[in-house]
Amino acid sequence: MLALTRKIGERIVIDNNIILTIVDIKGDSIRLAIDAPKEVRIYRGELYDAIVAENRQSANPAVLPGNDILQKIKLP
Secondary structure: OOOOOOOOOOEEEEOOOEEEEEEEEEOOEEEEEEEOOOOOOOOOHHHHHHHHHHHHHHHOHHHOOOHHHHHHOOOO
């Protein structure tokens, strides 16, 4: 992880096509502006974590509703 100190108006450039600009600082909060190509998906951390958890749950058939029925069926 890279930790940087920036002031309002200063930028961070990632991979030549993503630019983070510090817009405002109030107490413990900062406001960022993100300029990135449309194909780059950007999520807040807590939303990304929820998406990952939901994807993992849907990929695991053991937790899907109705799977108890599948366990009762004996295949030849």
